[in-house]
Amino acid sequence: MAETVQFDLVSPERLLASVAAREVQIPGAEGDMTALPDHAPLITTLRPGIIRVSAADGDKEYVVTGGFAEINGESISVLAERALPREDMTQEVFKAMVDEATDRLANAQEAYVNEPGPVDEATKLLADMVAVGGHIGLSAN
Template sequence: MADKVQFDLVSPERRVASVEADAILIPGAEGDMTAMAEHAPTITTLRPGILKVTGGGEGDEEYIVTGGFAEINGSAITVLAERAMPRGDMTREHFQQMVKEAEDVLAKAKETHVNEPGPVDDAAKLLSDMVAMGDEIGLSAY
């Protein structure tokens, strides 16, 4: 039997998940990554996406995350998410609110950072990632 890793997913409101798992697929800002037991110590930022837990107590589970950090440390993986919820709890209303917030961030960045592409590009990427996540879960915003 493969080694398990302790996985904890925490949002500002609550602990969303705490299970022993075989692998965690993390939507990293620099690309998706899979972390398993004995993974090299790593800290990465998250992009909006679906975090997948394989081999947890109830089988495979998926969670919606919208940013934050993941800390991988051999036998433990902790994700501190800006927002996190089980995929099954995501409603069209939740998703539309998240997209609206991302659109507002982009509009404010365009207004505040005229001729400064960095912050505007970051805000556009946030919106793009949010829309892509919606497409993947069947709640497309457009």
């Protein structure tokens, strides 16, 4: 069994990480998961949350708002809608992200009056964003 797996985290703006990781914790849409070297192949969507990467040079955390993860045993690739290193997540940045999720919910409620699916999705996105803030010590207010 290999001791590390190649981990790459990409957002629309840039490549945030490319390291040999011992393990990667991923906020999957169906639940959190930990990917190790030689993990079974898997593709999953992400929910807002924290990606934790354990590598030889230490642990690193990234805040993501959603996206996809592909695990194939030899590599883990995350294509994030939006991602920031945890240390770059300030109260102002977090507030802007929550405001964006709040706007999405308001737009969904207006556009889909009698269609719960899109409204439920927007509500879950907002709740997940607020939960991320609580986890890292930031307030949505």
